[in-house]
Amino acid sequence: EDQVTQSPEALRLQEGESSSLNCSYTVSGLRGLFWYRQDPGKGPEFLFTLYSAGEEKEKERLKATLTKKESFLHITAPKPEDSATYLCAVLITSGTYKYIFGTGTRLKVLA
Amino acid sequence: GAVVSQHPSWVICKSGTSVKIECRSLDFQATTMFWYRQFPKQSLMLMATSNEGSKATYEQGVEKDKFLINHASLTLSTLTVTSAHPEDSSFYICSAHGGATGELFFGEGSRLTVL
Numbered sequence: 001e002d003q004v005t006q007s008p009e010a011l012r013l014q015e016g017e018s019s020s021l022n023c024s025y026t027v028s029g030l031r032g033l034f035w036y037r038q039d040p041g042k043g044p045e046f047l048f049t050l051y052s053a054g055e056e057k058e059k060e061r062l063k064a065t066l067t068k069k070e071s072f073l074h075i076t077a078p079k080p081e082d083s084a085t086y087l088c089a090v091l092i093t094s095g096t097y098k099y100i101f102g103t104g105t106r107l108k109v110l111a
Numbered sequence: 112g113a114v115v116s117q118h119p120s121w122v123i124c125k126s127g128t129s130v131k132i133e134c135r136s137l138d139f140q141a142t143t144m145f146w147y148r149q150f151p152k153q154s155l156m157l158m159a160t161s162n163e164g165s166k167a168t169y170e171q172g173v174e175k176d177k178f179l180i181n182h183a184s185l186t187l188s189t190l191t192v193t194s195a196h197p198e199d200s201s202f203y204i205c206s207a208h209g210g211a212t213g214e215l216f217f218g219e220g221s222r223l224t225v226l
Contacts, residue, residue, distance in 0.1 A: 032213045043117070043204045043217035044155075087154060091213050099145070099215060103154040 006102035023088035117218025134205030
């Protein structure tokens with residue numbers, strides 16, 4: 001069964017304390033892996049797309065990496081404004097395109 | 112990135128009434144849009160895939176007569192919650208493909224509260 005699992009479920013960091021969020025997947029026919037940021041009461045905001053193992057993308061304090069089984073979202077020296085829920089999703093093709101979302105990691109960065 | 116606009120942002124209605132939520136792709140054409148429902152502190156639950164010019168494809172367990180989806184043009188999909196009840200209160204989000212690279216772009220979401 002195609003599955004996407006994110007860990008940890010929740011994470012509290014001090015400002016400046018770097019960490020990583022994990023997105024593990026067990027799917028067939030992976031076409032891409034996506035990271036989103038979601039603030040409370042808002043729709044998800046697109047961050048990154050990764051297509052192949054070994055690929056890396058960076059944006060400000062965020063860096064996303066991809067292997068054949070998982071993806072990491074590294075947060076370097078986070079700030080309170082980085083507090084949000086981070087979602088990963090995979091796009092697979094099994095006859096039709098299908099997106100599978102993880103349950104998200106709720107990140108809280110304390111000043 | 113591509114822009115998806117959703118309206119209204121929030122709506123409060125009485126039990127038994129119907130509510131329509133609009134999802135528009137502002138700077139691109141979307142033959143396919145997706146409707147999600149999200150409960151507090153949970154991830155997105157796909158409700159249905161909206162296809163321009165044809166019937167929507169509903170996920171298992173989602174009542175198609177309860178959640179009517181219309182995708183009449185390449186830039187507009189609507190979700191109508193018919194005869195709404197308090198248990199339909201939720202956060203509804205639409206999304207669409209932004210282009211050839213496959214990423215989804217999301218609307219701002221619509222918070223529905225049924226009294």
